[in-house]
Amino acid sequence: MTRHSVEIEGVRKAFGALTVLEDVSFSIRQGEFFSLLGPSGCGKTTLLRLLGGFETPTAGRLLIDGQSVEGLPPEKRPTNTVFQSYALFPHLTIAENIAFGLRSLKLTGADQERIVKDSLDMIQLSHLGGRKPHQLSGGQRQRVALARALARRPKVLLLDEPLSALDKQLREEMQMELRRIQRQVGITFVFVTHDQEEALALSDRMAVMSRGHVLQIDEPNRIYEAPASREVAAFIGSMNFFEGVVDTLENSVVRVRTAGKGILTAGLPGGSAGRLAPGTAVTVAVRPEKLAIGSDDASRTNSIPGSLRSAAYFGDRSHLHMQAQDGTTVLVSAPNANRGLGNPAAGSSIVASFRPEDAVLLPSKGTWNGTSGNTHLESNRHAA
Numbered sequence: 001m002t003r004h005s006v007e008i009e010g011v012r013k014a015f016g017a018l019t020v021l022e023d024v025s026f027s028i029r030q031g032e033f034f035s036l037l038g039p040s041g042c043g044k045t046t047l048l049r050l051l052g053g054f055e056t057p058t059a060g061r062l063l064i065d066g067q068s069v070e071g072l073p074p075e076k077r078p079t080n081t082v083f084q085s086y087a088l089f090p091h092l093t094i095a096e097n098i099a100f101g102l103r104s105l106k107l108t109g110a111d112q113e114r115i116v117k118d119s120l121d122m123i124q125l126s127h128l129g130g131r132k133p134h135q136l137s138g139g140q141r142q143r144v145a146l147a148r149a150l151a152r153r154p155k156v157l158l159l160d161e162p163l164s165a166l167d168k169q170l171r172e173e174m175q176m177e178l179r180r181i182q183r184q185v186g187i188t189f190v191f192v193t194h195d196q197e198e199a200l201a202l203s204d205r206m207a208v209m210s211r212g213h214v215l216q217i218d219e220p221n222r223i224y225e226a227p228a229s230r231e232v233a234a235f236i237g238s239m240n241f242f243e244g245v246v247d248t249l250e251n252s253v254v255r256v257r258t259a260g261k262g263i264l265t266a267g268l269p270g271g272s273a274g275r276l277a278p279g280t281a282v283t284v285a286v287r288p289e290k291l292a293i294g295s296d297d298a299s300r301t302n303s304i305p306g307s308l309r310s311a312a313y314f315g316d317r318s319h320l321h322m323q324a325q326d327g328t329t330v331l332v333s334a335p336n337a338n339r340g341l342g343n344p345a346a347g348s349s350i351v352a353s354f355r356p357e358d359a360v361l362l363p364s365k366g367t368w369n370g371t372s373g374n375t376h377l378e379s380n381r382h383a384a
């Protein structure tokens with residue numbers, strides 16, 4: 001059985017009359033890189049601060065490494081936090097900054113020296129241990145902050161948007177660095193971000209949050225390929241939504257009668273058993289890259305004719321806005337390598353097609369089985 005590193009049980013947090021976390025329950029596994037992803041104000045930092053001991057839950061229980069952390073101040077918890085503003089002490093050298101985090105452990109000089117040396121090796125800055133923070137680049141300073149937080153070997157490292165101050169290129173480098181270091185130390189990371197690409201690229205699993213609730217917890221590819229609800233599907237990446245009602249169910253394919261696009265077919269979603277009676281309102285959701293233009297591939301049973309409104313060329317791909325015959329816009333992301341052509345001219349007639357198995361069939365509200373991922377919060381989602 002996988003050991004749980006963090007267990008969050010029925011946690012609620014209110015600031016006065018404002019409830020910012022509503023009955024949140026889930027677990028994080030030992031050694032997992034776990035991200036909390038959601039729009040600004042959804043409660044990510046609040047949840048992290050509850051774990052770190054900087055806030056107290058209004059209700060519910062938090063366990064870290066199997067132990068309740070109730071009443072424990074931050075320094076007594078087996079956690080450490082890396083904040084967005086990674087304040088290093090400007091008057092101390094890099095090595096002294098790392099050693100600072102160890103002071104309460106009352107180590108011998110030799111032990112402390114060894115940990116500082118190992119920490120500098122880990123972040124590949126051994127040659128800069130004697131420098132002061134202002135003599136480092138932003139990315140180097142961020143690595144020092146990480147090393148300082150890891151030097152005490154916490155059971156869980158809490159990171160609140162630690163890369164958001166860095167420019168795009170450095171940020172991407174640091175993402176890989178963070179992942180490498182996490183693998184190396186094997187410590188559970190709880191990583192807060194509102195950048196979906198960052199969460200998808202780094203996480204073993206991630207929780208998608210919205211307005212104080214967890215919508216879905218899953219591996220990144222599942223979140224992207226099999227979102228459990230419309231809300232998750234809309235939040236992660238781009239998605240076309242085609243509304244309709246269930247017409248018939250044949251084997252593992254659902255035929256959906258749409259208002260303006262005829263019959264569309266989609267694979268039978270997991271957890272939907274018994275919930276797809278003819279007439280049920282559903283949404284066929286299709287990612288732009290799952291749509292092909294002008295394909296004569298017979299396996300693409302779903303065809304939506306229309307005309308090209310505009311096209312944007314991105315080198316490897318083009319993003320096409322097609323107007324379907326019912327007047328709605330369909331977004332297509334087409335790889336250019338396969339087409340070998342420029343974009344079709346605006347106004348030309350085109351057909352967008354997709355395979356049933358590439359569509360996600362979503363209920364109009366909530367999720368098929370009333371739960372999402374391994375949380376049991378779905379039923380509370382619309383209560384607020």
Ligand SMILES: Nc1ncnc2c1ncn2[C@@H]1O[C@H](COP(=O)(O)OP(=O)(O)OP(=O)(O)O)[C@@H](O)[C@H]1O
Pocket residue numbers: 015018020038039040041042043044045046047194
């Ligand atoms: N100490 C506080 N007192 C009152 N309200 C607070 C307090 N801390 C946070 N909030 C409110 O709680 C909600 C959630 O805040 P939180 O900082 O957890 O959001 P977040 O998901 O981290 O957002 P961001 O991506 O912008 O950092 C917000 O509405 C915020 O205004």
Ligand SMILES: [Mg+2]
Pocket residue numbers: 044045046
């Ligand atoms: Mg925040």
